Amino acid sequence: MTRRPHWNVSLDDYRLGGNPNDIDFYDEFDLCDLSDRNAKRIDELTLLAARAKSANLFRAFGIRYGDPLLVLQFPAGESTRHLFVDANSVEEVLACPFEKYEYLQNYDGIWSCRQNRVEALIRYSGGGGILAHYRSDPPRALAVRADNGIALRIGFPSADAIALLHTHIEDSFRELTVSIDGLPLAAHDEAEEAVETVGNAFLLQVEPIIGDLPHLIPRHRRPWKLPSNSQIRLRGADESTLVYPDPPVRSEPAKMYFYAHRIPGDLPVVRFLAFYQVIEYFFPIYARIRIVEQLQGILQSPSFNPRSAQDVGKLIAAVPRGGPQGLGAELGQLVTTLRRCVNIDALRSFLTEHRNHPITVQLTSNEQLLGSQPLRIEHSCDRQSLPNMSSPNSGCDCDEVLVKSLAQRIYNLRNRIVHSKEGVRDNAEGSVLPFMPQADYLDADIELLRHLARGVLTAPESGNPR
Ligand SMILES: [Zn+2]
Numbered sequence: 001m002t003r004r005p006h007w008n009v010s011l012d013d014y015r016l017g018g019n020p021n022d023i024d025f026y027d028e029f030d031l032c033d034l035s036d037r038n039a040k041r042i043d044e045l046t047l048l049a050a051r052a053k054s055a056n057l058f059r060a061f062g063i064r065y066g067d068p069l070l071v072l073q074f075p076a077g078e079s080t081r082h083l084f085v086d087a088n089s090v091e092e093v094l095a096c097p098f099e100k101y102e103y104l105q106n107y108d109g110i111w112s113c114r115q116n117r118v119e120a121l122i123r124y125s126g127g128g129g130i131l132a133h134y135r136s137d138p139p140r141a142l143a144v145r146a147d148n149g150i151a152l153r154i155g156f157p158s159a160d161a162i163a164l165l166h167t168h169i170e171d172s173f174r175e176l177t178v179s180i181d182g183l184p185l186a187a188h189d190e191a192e193e194a195v196e197t198v199g200n201a202f203l204l205q206v207e208p209i210i211g212d213l214p215h216l217i218p219r220h221r222r223p224w225k226l227p228s229n230s231q232i233r234l235r236g237a238d239e240s241t242l243v244y245p246d247p248p249v250r251s252e253p254a255k256m257y258f259y260a261h262r263i264p265g266d267l268p269v270v271r272f273l274a275f276y277q278v279i280e281y282f283f284p285i286y287a288r289i290r291i292v293e294q295l296q297g298i299l300q301s302p303s304f305n306p307r308s309a310q311d312v313g314k315l316i317a318a319v320p321r322g323g324p325q326g327l328g329a330e331l332g333q334l335v336t337t338l339r340r341c342v343n344i345d346a347l348r349s350f351l352t353e354h355r356n357h358p359i360t361v362q363l364t365s366n367e368q369l370l371g372s373q374p375l376r377i378e379h380s381c382d383r384q385s386l387p388n389m390s391s392p393n394s395g396c397d398c399d400e401v402l403v404k405s406l407a408q409r410i411y412n413l414r415n416r417i418v419h420s421k422e423g424v425r426d427n428a429e430g431s432v433l434p435f436m437p438q439a440d441y442l443d444a445d446i447e448l449l450r451h452l453a454r455g456v457l458t459a460p461e462s463g464n465p466r
Contacts, residue, residue: 023062023069041087045070048085048094055099072098077105077188083164096163103164104192108217109177110164111191118191119161119179120199122154124214130154130176133210142206151181152202154214176214178202218435247463253281257457260450268442269417269434275446276414278453279337282462286337287320287327289461294318335407341459342406342452344399350451351377362444369441370416370432372409375448377402406452413445 045068052058052072059073059082069086081103085093100114109120124130133140134155143153157165157177165177178199185191195216207213260274298304298314305311320328327333354360363375381396416432432438456462 023064026061041090044090044094048090074103076103079105092163096160098164101164102188106192106218107195108165108219109195110161111185113185116184117179117181118185118194119158119177120195121165121175121177121217122214123217124212130210130212130214149182152198154178154206249457250464253278253457257453268439268446272442272446272449273417275449275453279456282337282456283333284325284327286340287333290336291319331407331411334411335404337456338407338452339403341456341462344402348377359444359447363448370438375405410449
């Protein structure tokens with residue numbers, strides 16, 4: 001046996017059917033060194049390793065609980081996918097022309113340009129709809145054939161799919177795939193496009209027949225994922241801060257906030273929008289307060305002359321035009337709401353205190369996964385070098401800069417989620433749609449937004465007026 005390679009297999013790798021940490025990996029070893037209790041399987045693994053090596057698909061040997069396994073590495077679009085083959089699955093992989101296959105990058109599926117086929121697993125709700133259909137006697141097929149011979153089918157996995165998608169690890173009698181056979185496919189993206197267009201069209205046709213909408217199983221790696229135990233919690237307060245709520249929160253936005261909390265983390269786009277909605281609820285309230293204060297400022301100015309057309313004109317100019325409810329543009333309303341409700345100095349200290357927290361790192365890093373501007377939480381003035389100027393309101397405009405950059409960051413993301421009309425790309429960074437891997441990058445911004453939404457909801461002026 002030789003050295004252990006520097007290779008950490010990830011849980012995301014292909015259907016291992018176990019914990020990868022239980023495997024010891026080796027670049028090379030003689031399978032004959034292992035016990036001879038399963039000589040036939042070891043011969044098969046040796047044969048498979050030779051085939052994989054000549055097809056340039058061999059990745060590593062491994063031993064799990066004393067049993068040998070092989071790891072094959074296949075192309076999957078721009079990434080790769082690993083297939084773990086042990087004594088239980090070696091026979092079916094050997095029987096499969098695996099050298100002719102690649103994996104799909106974004107779905108649980110395989111494709112082959114030499115076989116002119118693509119096949120992807122589908123998921124369906126357990127209510128029996130589609131399975132009852134297949135188990136009916138005689139079985140009714142969900143399959144059609146185009147005039148040019150292309151065959152489209154929803155059914156139990158092909159032998160190749162069973163071998164390469166490891167469906168036997170699941171209950172193979174419950175696994176179904178959609179497959180397209182006889183379609184010339186020159187490149188990975190064409191295969192994926194085929195399941196997304198032709199495959200999805202067929203699934204939509206099937207929906208009214210079985211009373212269920214089966215769907216392709218998306219796969220993507222999450223290059224950055226918030227560890228679930230690392231959420232920034234509002235700490236540092238103790239029980240002495242509890243007071244009888246006066247004013248209490250408004251019931252409607254409070255329910256929105258609790259609702260947003262209940263949305264699971266794997267629906268990041270929905271979660272983001274739900275927290276945004278909490279803040280949005282207050283837009284008209286704070287936009288009106290701001291207009292009223294500006295008008296009062298003009299009216300109370302000693303130089304204001306109600307008989308002067310020019311002075312009355314100032315009043316008109318202070319009232320915004322356009323925007324929802326004639327209260328000005330939405331971004332301006334967001335800035336106004338945050339400025340009014342969020343204690344920026346406290347937020348700044350809070351984020352500074354959690355500077356090494358994964359969320360803060362993500363928000364302030366120069367490498368922004370979603371192309372946002374990095375959030376600058378430090379003062380950019382020289383006040384930090386002057387300790388006697390560290391009291392709030394000492395004249396710098398860094399708080400205002402931070403409020404505006406918070407608002408801009410959130411508003412841009414919100415637009416990239418909401419504005420997804422076909423052919424319209426009104427933001428340079430591109431859309432963030434629920435099924436895109438980018439949606440997973442929202443985690444840090446969702447935590448920021450949650451923090452801000454809570455601040456807006458519980459700000460005294462946001463309370464329920466008596
Ligand atoms: Zn400053």
